[in-house]
Amino acid sequence: MANRTYDLLGQVQTAHQFDHDSLFRYASVHVPGFPSPAASTFTVKQFGHGQSNPTFLLEVGNGGSVKRYVLRKKPPGKLLQSAHAVDREYQVLRALGEHTEVPVPKVFCWCMDASVIGTDFYIMEFLEGRIFMDPKLPGLAPERREAIYRETAKVLAALHSVDVDAIGLGKYGRRDNYCKRQVERWTKQYIASTGDNRYPSNPKMLELAHWLQQHIPSEDSSGEGIVHGDFRIDNVVFHPIEDRVIGILDWELSTLGNQMTDVAYSCLAYIVDINHENQQVGKGFELTRIPEGIPSQAEYLAEYCAASVKNPL
Structure with missing residues (x-):
């Protein structure tokens, strides 16, 4: 059976907490139609499915009605180079949404100001579905x-x-050279993730990286x-x-x-x-x-x- 998009929600993880009031003030200015803080209730829940970039449901109550949005942000802390690029997500979603019929959520804003909630983020529409x-x-x-x-x-x-x-x-x-570049990037990221004794290195992973490097498709x-x-x-x-x-x-x-x-x-x-x-x-x-x-x-x-x-x- 399918999960409704609501079914994947839970409480915000401790490591991913942020200033809700600061976000509310920002969204009320930069998201078209977002209710003002003075006349609204505001709740935040976190999606739990496979999100390397933490993703949240924003529910804004105003006069008996509820509007829902999704926020997607970089995780806190030290990040691997080129990973968690929410700016690129926003860019491709906006281009596809404005110029094609490819089904994607509508994006409303992208914020690079870390003083708002601590990291870059963007806000898009909530899709109710399966x-x-x-x-x-x-x-x-x-x-x-x-x-x-x-x-x-x-x-x-x-x-x-x-x-x-x-x-x-x-x-x-x-x-x-997409496949070649991907294998090189994954290998570098794996090696970086095992540095500083954070995770033990697995020799099988290095064997796999070598095998992949030797089998890049000719039509790459x-x-x-x-x-x-x-x-x-x-x-x-x-x-x-x-x-x-x-x-x-x-x-x-x-x-x-x-x-x-x-x-x-x-x-x-x-x-x-x-x-x-x-x-x-x-x-x-x-x-x-x-x-x-x-x-x-x-x-x-x-x-x-x-x-x-x-x-x-």
């Missing part, structure tokens, strides 16, 4: 499973078909469009009752480059079953048994190709 945490879609009828997977493929194709130069994202990232420089970087079924919001995507979330890793990486990553559940609760990895459902209704990986890719302007595989 997020499917389990790619096997348990509890759904077969025809709904099929519709959801086909819709996901079409939305990814729509994103990949965007002309980045036409919407002002032509310099959003380098367009060549062919991609010239937007890469989401984390496109999977639990990073899209579906309409509350219709099987259509109303928003793609979590743009922290987005850039320009080889779009086949998005396609491959969106197929991960077919090959690998990741149980985050038990920290275990098993075979994906293409290698065991595909739940009734879910298209095969070949059918999913065919749906993507049929909808793609730039990448007919």
Whole structure:
């Protein structure tokens, strides 16, 4: 079954607390239609699902009505270089929202003034809908499973078909050697994260980094469009009752480059079953048994190709 977007909320973690009054004053000036502090109640809750950039629901009560917004910010403390770039998230969301039909949340403001809540942040609309945490879609009828997977493929194709130069994202990232640069960045970030005795280094990770460096695809420089970087079924919001995507979330890793990486990553559940609760990895459902209704990986890719302007595989 799906989680409603409300279901993923909890109390704000101690490490992520910030000055609510300061935020309220800022938002009432910079967010169109945001109620004034004098006539409103204000509550903040934190989303708990997979947020490397802390994400919060803002609820503003005013005269019996409630308006909802989402705030996404950098985490506090020392950060890895190039990580947690909320400014880039805001940039790509604004460009897509203003110039394309790709479903994304509407963004309202981006703040670089650390005196407001301690870090950079941006505020966007709250999307009330469904997020499917389990790619096997348990509890759904077969025809709904099929519709959801086909819709996901079409939305990814729509994103990949965007002309980045036409919407002002032509310099959003380098367009060549995407996989090579990603592996180099991940390796550097892993090594940096194990420094100062924060985490023990795992030799297997360094072996993996070396293997990846030796197996960069020869067509690595062919991609010239937007890469989401984390496109999977639990990073899209579906309409509350219709099987259509109303928003793609979590743009922290987005850039320009080889779009086949998005396609491959969106197929991960077919090959690998990741149980985050038990920290275990098993075979994906293409290698065991595909739940009734879910298209095969070949059918999913065919749906993507049929909808793609730039990448007919």
